[in-house]
Amino acid sequence: RGTQFMGAGYDIPNIQGEGRTVCTNHAWGSAFRAYGSPQSLFSSEVLMDELAEKLGMDPLEIRLKNAYRPGSTSPTGQAPESYSLPKMLEALRPKYELAKKRAAEGSTARYKKGVGLSVGVYGCGLDGPDGSEARVDMNPDGTITICTAWEDHGQGADIGAIGTAHEALRPLGIAPDKLRFTWPNTAKCPNSGPAGGSRSQVMTGNAIRVACETLLKETAKPKGGFFKKGGGYMTYDELVAAGKPTSFAGKWSAVDGTACDENSQGKPFVIYMYGVFMAEVTVDTETGKTAVDRMTLMCDCGKINNRLVVDGQNYGGIAQGIGLALSEDFEDIEKHSTMPGAGFPYIKDIPDDIEVIYFEEHRADGPHGAAGIGELPLTSPHASVINGIYNACGVRITKLPAYPEKVLEALKK
Structure with missing residues (x-):
């Protein structure tokens, strides 16, 4: 650092510097x-x-x-x-x-x-390559849950996740109060990495964005007919009836980052x-x-x-x-x-x-x-x-x- x-x-x-690692009796x-x-x-x-x-x-x-x-x-x-x-x-x-x-x-x-x-x-x-994972779940009541392990020690992980997802899901027209956030649970959440190094909004935020973009792609209804009618997005019930998944994963990596x-x-x-x-x-x-x-x-x-x-x-x-x-x-x-x-x-x-x-x-x-x-x-x-x-x-x-x-x-x- x-x-x-x-x-x-x-x-x-x-610029030239010299660093030393020493053993001391300090705290x-x-x-x-x-x-x-x-x-x-x-x-x-x-x-x-x-x-x-x-x-x-x-x-x-x-x-x-x-x-x-x-x-x-x-x-x-x-x-x-x-x-x-x-x-x-x-x-x-x-x-x-x-x-x-x-x-x-x-x-x-x-x-x-x-x-x-x-x-x-x-x-x-x-330092170097970094990445994160996220998942978005469509629910029967029309809400969407943003599932990450974005650990929160007071910095606002909940609004970070929901705000990022809301921006990504604008084509869906979903209101902010229809978005849900899960606190980290290692048994149920994808690996989002640590909440440190000011990385969460970038790494986990990008993973959320990718997951939301996948949702939009997978639930989009085709536009057809002479007047190009139709379009829009499938609901939870429509996905279930069609045998399609209702959960969508997202991963993102900072592949250009390389350690010094x-x-x-x-x-x-x-x-x-x-x-x-x-x-x-x-x-x-x-x-x-x-x-x-x-x-x-x-x-x-x-x-x-x-x-x-x-x-x-x-x-x-x-x-x-x-x-x-x-x-x-x-x-x-x-x-x-x-x-x-x-x-x-x-x-x-x-x-x-x-x-x-x-x-x-x-x-x-x-x-x-x-x-x-x-x-x-x-x-x-x-x-x-x-x-x-x-x-x-x-x-x-x-x-x-x-x-x-x-x-x-x-x-x-």
Whole structure:
């Protein structure tokens, strides 16, 4: 993940890195939202601000100048499938200028305000080839059941499945309330794979789309006669009477996805998500405490299935990013093994003013143009907060979290 996301979002023709695997006495960790990219992008996005300062450039301008465009490649040598970053940075510009003006006018001798930016990129899928299976069942009462193992831990698998199926079944004219969703049951559901890596909407969504398209094909009534009358689709009862199946399977694979080689070059994902974060912060120079006043996210997650669900993913990820930036730590098993001890952010720590603006760039390999969404909002919001602290008071935090005492100590130096 480090090689995939350090420097992601920018056209860097030559990049070399060294990775080491070491045994430590630190707490053991496993995959969590945006796994690998919060660490990778924190380093590269703070370095982008340092580079902008060395060059005498504005942080937005250096990002806009180097963002993916046709002809660019990712750190793994892959051509991006969406070039939305320049559009998002241009659209953010007026908001960024207004935020800088607010910061300049709102700063006092004690409370310094600043603005920070960061770019976020994340892939949809397991590294390399990935796929999923689904099934749609026509029922006697005229409803249709979408059967998958799309596991749900709060991200909205139910509306993800139903929304995807409804779009695919538009020719059938079926109402959304006639669609049913099954929670995963390994004894009864096809193999949809894990709900991780922001893969479900893409992989399982495509499998659902294929299953629905198979249903339409297999139940279509032939058009005949001089006036081409007839047509439409067979009902459940008509299928049973004709001895035809009432269940239809769908499979989809991202066959173009290939794992990276020994030089970290390859095409690990067919679809990515892209975003630009802007944090507006206030630093209390007497205590070192940082408050996040506003967060803005320019988001490209492809064509949106359900806006409310996608909003929820983004708000949640941004909140987690603020915690990661300012308060969360898990090094000491005794000290950090409770939510308060680990620095879980409280409601007062998350601003009410969070704005998400969508750029729905169609994904050729996504179901109805969709990408994933789950991990994008935690790729780099914390980097924008840290960059905002530097913009506010000149303190560069390079090891998270930015505890008040850490900021205060740096201020004194």
